[in-house]
Amino acid sequence: MPRTPPGQTRDRIYRFVRDRxxxxxxxxxxxxRDHFGFRAVETVRAHLAVLVAEGRLDRQPGKARGYRLPAGAVPRQGLAPIVGTVAAGGFEEAIGNPEGEIPIGIPPSRSASDYFALRVRGESMTGAGIFPGDTVVIDRRARPRSGQIVVALVEGEVLETEATVKRLVLTADAVELHPENPAYPVLRPAADSCRILGPVVELRRRFR
Amino acid sequence: MPRTPPGQTRDRIYRFVRDRxxxxxxxxxxxxRDHFGFRAVETVRAHLAVLVAEGRLDRQPGKARGYRLPAGAVPRQGLAPIVGTVAAGGFEEAIGNPEGEIPIGIPPSRSASDYFALRVRGESMTGAGIFPGDTVVIDRRARPRSGQIVVALVEGEVLETEATVKRLVLTADAVELHPENPAYPVLRPAADSCRILGPVVELRRRFR
DNA sequence: GACCATACCAGACATATGTCTGGTAATCAA
DNA sequence: TTGATTACCAGACATATGTCTGGTATGGTC
Known part of the structure; x- marks a missing residue:
C-alpha cells in the first residue's frame, strides 16, 4: 500500500468499522486488512489503537471481533416481549410466551430482558391518558415507588389473576392501587395477594 | 446441569443469543455455556445447530462469533429523528438537526426515513389522550385522511411556523384542524398557508 | 427389551483472531 | 542534518473460539 496523508486512511477505516x-x-x-489491501494486520491494529485513544471506538482486549462503538454513539435498541393475559401465578410463563414484541430503546447498563410490555385493558386509567388498547412498557428491575404508575398482579374473586395498571400509593402500613377514573374503586389488596411487577416507564399507542 | 424438558433450554438460549x-x-x-452453567461447549453447539436447522438462527461456519439473526426473523428496527421546534419553512432542516432519535419498528416495504417524531407542545389534544411532553411518530409518506390525527405546519400571526398536532377534517372545499379540547379553537387555514406533514401513527409517553 | 431421540458431558483438536517485537520508508520541524 | 512522528510491513506467538469424536443418562415408542 502506498503511504497516505495522515488520518485519511484512518477515517476510512473508522467508517468501514462503524458501518459493519x-x-x-x-x-x-x-x-x-483485506478490505483495504494492507499486507500487515499490525497496520490495522495501529489505526484502531488511535481510534480507541481518540474515543471513537471501544475495544475489548483479547476478545475476537472485540471492537465496538462507544456507548452513547448510537442508542441501543432491543425487543421487549408483549405479555397477553396473565393467568394465576403464571407471569414467568406469560413472559416466555409473548403475544409479540416491540422495539424499545435500552439505557446504557441495562438489558433488554429488564423490560416487558403489557396491553392495557379497561378504562381505569383514562384520567392519566392511558386507554384500553394502549401498550405500556414496564421496568421489571426498578423498585416501584409511591406515586408511580405500576403494573400489579392482584388476586380477585376470580381465579384468573389479571395484571392491572394503577397508580401506586404506599401508606404507612398498606399498599393502595389508585385508578385514575372516578368510576373505579381504589384497591387495597392484602400484602400476600398482590405483586407489583414494576413501574410503567413508557406508554405506546398506535393509530391505524 | 440437570436435564430439562425438550426445547425449553433451547428457547432460553435462543432469546439470550438474540438479545446479544x-x-x-x-x-x-x-x-x-457460562451464562447457562453448562460444562461442555458441545451442549451449546448442539442447541445452536438445532436453532439453525429450524431457521431461527444463521451461522457462518468457522468464523468466531459467527451466529446471526436470519434476515426477517425479527421486526425491523430503525431510528427516527426527533424534531424539535420547526422554524418557518425549515422542516427539512429540522429533520437534519434532530434533538435525538427514538427506536421504531419498521414495517416490511417501508424505510426508517419514512418516519419522524415530534414532541407535543400545548394542551389542544388532551381530549384524545395526547399531552404536552408526549412524542408522536409521523408517517411522512402516508396520505393524511379526514378524521385522522395529523401533524401540520400552519402559518400564524407570528413568523415562527410551529408544527401542531390536530385532528384533520376535510370538508368539500376546506381543510379544518380540530383540537380535542374545548378551550382551543378549530383552525381553518388557507390552503397555501398550511402543510400537512403526515398522519400520527404512534404516540409515546415516557414516565420518569 | 430393543431402538431411537434428546439433553448433557469430556476433552482433544484446528483454526480464527488478537498481540507483540522489530523493521523500512516518508514527512516534517528544529 | 538530526530527531520525532506517522504509515506501513513481516512474521512469530498466544489465546480465543469453533469443530469433532465419543460417551452417559433419561424418556419415549414399537
Whole structure:
C-alpha cells in the first residue's frame, strides 16, 4: 500500500468499522486488512489503537471481533416481549410466551430482558391518558415507588389473576392501587395477594 | 446441569443469543455455556445447530462469533429523528438537526426515513389522550385522511411556523384542524398557508 | 427389551483472531 | 542534518473460539 496523508486512511477505516458494527457484524482485524489491501494486520491494529485513544471506538482486549462503538454513539435498541393475559401465578410463563414484541430503546447498563410490555385493558386509567388498547412498557428491575404508575398482579374473586395498571400509593402500613377514573374503586389488596411487577416507564399507542 | 424438558433450554438460549445480537454483540459458544452453567461447549453447539436447522438462527461456519439473526426473523428496527421546534419553512432542516432519535419498528416495504417524531407542545389534544411532553411518530409518506390525527405546519400571526398536532377534517372545499379540547379553537387555514406533514401513527409517553 | 431421540458431558483438536517485537520508508520541524 | 512522528510491513506467538469424536443418562415408542 502506498503511504497516505495522515488520518485519511484512518477515517476510512473508522467508517468501514462503524458501518459493519451498525449492521451487527463486527469485523476482525484481518477482514479490515483485506478490505483495504494492507499486507500487515499490525497496520490495522495501529489505526484502531488511535481510534480507541481518540474515543471513537471501544475495544475489548483479547476478545475476537472485540471492537465496538462507544456507548452513547448510537442508542441501543432491543425487543421487549408483549405479555397477553396473565393467568394465576403464571407471569414467568406469560413472559416466555409473548403475544409479540416491540422495539424499545435500552439505557446504557441495562438489558433488554429488564423490560416487558403489557396491553392495557379497561378504562381505569383514562384520567392519566392511558386507554384500553394502549401498550405500556414496564421496568421489571426498578423498585416501584409511591406515586408511580405500576403494573400489579392482584388476586380477585376470580381465579384468573389479571395484571392491572394503577397508580401506586404506599401508606404507612398498606399498599393502595389508585385508578385514575372516578368510576373505579381504589384497591387495597392484602400484602400476600398482590405483586407489583414494576413501574410503567413508557406508554405506546398506535393509530391505524 | 440437570436435564430439562425438550426445547425449553433451547428457547432460553435462543432469546439470550438474540438479545446479544440485537445489542450488536455476538456471543461466543463459551460465553453462552457460562451464562447457562453448562460444562461442555458441545451442549451449546448442539442447541445452536438445532436453532439453525429450524431457521431461527444463521451461522457462518468457522468464523468466531459467527451466529446471526436470519434476515426477517425479527421486526425491523430503525431510528427516527426527533424534531424539535420547526422554524418557518425549515422542516427539512429540522429533520437534519434532530434533538435525538427514538427506536421504531419498521414495517416490511417501508424505510426508517419514512418516519419522524415530534414532541407535543400545548394542551389542544388532551381530549384524545395526547399531552404536552408526549412524542408522536409521523408517517411522512402516508396520505393524511379526514378524521385522522395529523401533524401540520400552519402559518400564524407570528413568523415562527410551529408544527401542531390536530385532528384533520376535510370538508368539500376546506381543510379544518380540530383540537380535542374545548378551550382551543378549530383552525381553518388557507390552503397555501398550511402543510400537512403526515398522519400520527404512534404516540409515546415516557414516565420518569 | 430393543431402538431411537434428546439433553448433557469430556476433552482433544484446528483454526480464527488478537498481540507483540522489530523493521523500512516518508514527512516534517528544529 | 538530526530527531520525532506517522504509515506501513513481516512474521512469530498466544489465546480465543469453533469443530469433532465419543460417551452417559433419561424418556419415549414399537
Amino acid at each position: 458494527l451498525l449492521g451487527g457484524d463486527a469485523p476482525s482485524l484481518r477482514e479490515i | 445480537l440485537l445489542g450488536g454483540d455476538a456471543p461466543s459458544l463459551r460465553e453462552i
